[in-house]
Amino acid sequence: MQTTQLTIQPQSTRLAQYTGKTIVVKYGGNAMINDTLKQAVMQDLLALNRLGIRLVLVHGGGPEISQGLKQIGKESQFIQGLRVTDRETIEIVLQMLAGKVNKQLVALLQGKGVGLSGIDGAMLQCQKCTIHGDLGFVGEIVKVDPTLVKLALESGFIPVISTVGVSSEGEIYNINADTAASQIAIALDAAKLVSMTDIAGLLRDQQDPHSLITSLNLNEVQPLIDNGVIQGGMIPKIQGCVDFLTNGGEEASIIDGRIAHAIFNELLGEERCGTTLYGANCQ
Ligand SMILES: Nc1ncnc2c1ncn2[C@@H]1O[C@H](COP(=O)(O)OP(=O)(O)O)[C@@H](O)[C@H]1O
Numbered sequence: 011m012q013t014t015q016l017t018i019q020p021q022s023t024r025l026a027q028y029t030g031k032t033i034v035v036k037y038g039g040n041a042m043i044n045d046t047l048k049q050a051v052m053q054d055l056l057a058l059n060r061l062g063i064r065l066v067l068v069h070g071g072g073p074e075i076s077q078g079l080k081q082i083g084k085e086s087q088f089i090q091g092l093r094v095t096d097r098e099t100i101e102i103v104l105q106m107l108a109g110k111v112n113k114q115l116v117a118l119l120q121g122k123g124v125g126l127s128g129i130d131g132a133m134l135q136c137q138k139c140t141i142h143g144d145l146g147f148v149g150e151i152v153k154v155d156p157t158l159v160k161l162a163l164e165s166g167f168i169p170v171i172s173t174v175g176v177s178s179e180g181e182i183y184n185i186n187a188d189t190a191a192s193q194i195a196i197a198l199d200a201a202k203l204v205s206m207t208d209i210a211g212l213l214r215d216q217q218d219p220h221s222l223i224t225s226l227n228l229n230e231v232q233p234l235i236d237n238g239v240i241q242g243g244m245i246p247k248i249q250g251c252v253d254f255l256t257n258g259g260e261e262a263s264i265i266d267g268r269i270a271h272a273i274f275n276e277l278l279g280e281e282r283c284g285t286t287l288y289g290a291n292c293q
């Protein structure tokens with residue numbers, strides 16, 4: 011396969027501020043539209059890694075899970091953007107997230123990726139999530155142990171994390187990837203959280219791409235959830251941004267992962283698009 015190497019001088023760009031800093035990138039399953047785009051995203055991450063930015067990739071895989079479930083004749087139900095996860099479903103979640111999706115992404119990182127699940131090193135320690143009733147094996151993170159992630163970063167690798175977690179009893183749980191990315195970003199004291207999804211950003215009207223909300227304050231979020239503007243998978247995404255920013259983070263963005271080099275443009279600050287939320291110290 012032919013690959014292109016991006017050559018960008020860090021000192022001449024906004025990128026310089028991120029050198030030596032940690033950025034957590036959440037790559038949503040819905041944005042992994044095709045192999046060419048996935049390759050382009052991984053090329054961007056490799057280029058950013060070469061510039062000395064400590065990147066952590068947390069991935070989703072919702073569509074792959076749904077596809078796997080379909081093959082065994084199962085449909086999923088989502089409550090507040092979370093998949094109701096019975097025993098059969100957690101098996102598929104494990105196969106798809108910690109197996110197929112994780113390894114496919116690691117394979118594209120040309121030896122620079124190291125695949126980890128939240129179970130490894132008990133990175134994502136969970137208990138059963140009960141805030142929206144009984145969702146089965148959906149986990150609520152009680153603690154993040156970033157030891158393995160830090161080891162990988164210190165050695166120059168890009169940790170690629172699938173969001174299954176483990177309880178103190180050894181039970182495996184399914185965790186929404188945006189929620190996990192946010193908690194990992196907090197534990198790593200990351201400089202920025204970026205969520206790459208399949209839409210232009212947060213829209214006032216999902217049917218109208220011109221209704222993009224380019225930035226918003228934390229106190230504007232809850233009313234948008236209450237009046238139904240923010241729905242489904244966008245709820246844990248925005249909530250993850252809010253949690254990051256109320257726990258010391260400075261900047262969280264939701265960008266259109268369907269556009270090639272969206273992550274590069276976001277960090278370069280040229281052609282930025284999407285929605286950005288800022289922490290208390292940052293506006
Ligand atoms: N106000 C909103 N603006 C944009 N997207 C929204 C909004 N409310 C709900 N959504 C939905 O959230 C989806 C993104 O979340 P999700 O499907 O979980 O993606 P991902 O796989 O990237 O995590 C969008 O495709 C859209 O259908």
Ligand SMILES: CC(=O)N[C@@H](CCC(=O)OP(=O)(O)O)C(=O)O
Nearest residue numbers: 039070071072092093185186187
């Ligand atoms: C509890 C829960 O909903 N877990 C998610 C985990 C994967 C995920 O979040 O993937 P995306 O980022 O592609 O949506 C799920 O089962 O779909």
